[in-house]
């Protein structure tokens with residue numbers, strides 16, 4: 001097992017967010033040898049993590065390592081952290097981070113685990129981080145890829161991407177989270193990696209809706225492929241490397257999300273496709289399904305960049321404008337014919 005011990009002692013990591021992915025990624029860091037403190041809002045949950053070595057609300061039955069503890073005190077979590085990992089919902093990050101920014105350790109690397117785009121500003125999460133903290137982009141990293149939290153928490157094998165403009169920083173984070181079951185690759189294309197993560201949630205909703213409607217695997221394959229095409233178009237317009245989208249942050253995450261019942265976005269879409277209303281679907285969804293809000297901010301980004309994203313537009317229509325899935329399907333299929341590569 002990798003053990004990122006340096007001359008000053010083990011690498012310290014703070015993880016803000018004690019939900020599914022914050023806890024599971026905290027476990028990865030701890031298994032890789034880091035000293036990890038999770039921050040959570042609720043004292044009962046922090047106490048449960050410390051006393052039972054489990055997170056009963058988000059990852060029941062998963063035994064957490066000894067070198068991971070939890071606190072409700074953000075200053076205590078942030079103190080001396082080499083890496084400050086952010087794992088809260090994308091739409092609350094700005095407000096949360098404003099409170100935590102004065103507490104951050106000097107020179108800490110900020111790491112976003114989030115897969116969303118901010119409503120209103122259409123900013124990617126690393127942009128929100130830079131905007132709120134004024135930390136330069138070469139100290140802001142992103143972890144993304146096909147990483148369903150429940151599978152990682154069961155220590156099932158997965159690969160991931162660690163992206164940072166500064167490759168040396170990405171390599172430090174790569175070492176800090178490399179375990180026998182979690183294999184991170186580096187990438188310097190932060191824009192592409194973040195877009196891959198955010199847009200796959202929207203395509204995951206679309207595939208879930210199709211599944212819920214009883215459509216077949218041809219529909220699924222078509223949505224995944226054309227979803228990747230529209231993600232790549234947006235990425236190109238925003239300066240991303242198109243190759244990023246055929247990697248783990250693009251195709252890899254799309255495949256995992258669109259094929260797994262563990263995906264909250266996929267499940268949310270399936271419920272809508274089966275005929276549940278938005279309100280009913282929200283009521284049965286206990287965790288963050290980022291695509292539900294980010295479909296609107298992704299469409300906003302597409303319009304700002306003059307990019308056509310018909311699947312995203314269809315998802316916005318179904319989720320936010322009350323378009324019946326069958327009507328949306330007909331509209332999507334009857335658009336004017338065009339060459340594949342445009």
Ligand SMILES: NC(=O)c1ccc[n+]([C@@H]2O[C@H](COP(=O)([O-])OP(=O)(O)OC[C@H]3O[C@@H](n4cnc5c(N)ncnc54)[C@H](O)[C@@H]3O)[C@@H](O)[C@H]2O)c1
Nearest residue numbers: 018019020021022087088092113114115147148149287288
């Ligand atoms: N779960 C996964 O499999 C997974 C994998 C990769 C990336 N992600 C991404 O990670 C991010 C976090 O997802 P998650 O799965 O941990 O979500 P989650 O719903 O399981 O947990 C969210 C956490 O944020 C907290 N939270 C909610 N509202 C808050 C607020 N207003 N202020 C502060 N904290 C608040 C919750 O209490 C909880 O601890 C999302 O962007 C998601 O897309 C999730």
Ligand SMILES: O=P(O)(O)OC[C@H](O)CO
Nearest residue numbers: 145146147148263264265
């Ligand atoms: O449960 P979802 O839909 O948020 O997906 C989780 C991860 O992003 C999969 O990589």
